[in-house]
Amino acid sequence: MQQLIISGIETHSYHGCLPEERVLGTLYSVDICFTGNFTSAMESDDLSKAVDYVKVSEIVRDEMKIPSNLIEHVGGRILKSLCSTFPGCDKIKVSVSKKQPPSHVYFKSAVFEVEG
DSSP states (O other), X not given: OEEEEEEEEEEEEOOSSSHHHXXXXXXXXXXXXXXXXXXXXXXHOOGGGSOOHXXXXXXXXXXXXXXOSOHHHHHHHHHHHHHHHOTTOSEEEEEEEEESOOOSSOOSEEEEEEEO
16 A cells, blocks of 8 residues: 655635635645555556546645535545545545634634545
8 A cells, every 4th residue: 555645735715604704715725645556656657547636636626616614514525526536546535724713812723634
């Protein structure tokens, strides 16, 4: 088994339960870890046998464009779409980080992780 990790896909998106979050938006970062047997890609040097970073970033961008109240919801949508696009992977883990979410105290980010 091998892992491919794509980290730091950044978007400015409009998720959240507060009205101002839907107007002003927030910076998000998405990390994805693909686990599987990537020997064919390693040996062939053929993109069609690998996880295509461009497709991954397009999926993340498209799902992050759809407003959700919760990062759990958007994270689940990203995972579902990645799983259907890359069925050869044994496991996919998605991490969605909301930078400086509104709160009574400062904290750097809220992070949701889901895998399937």
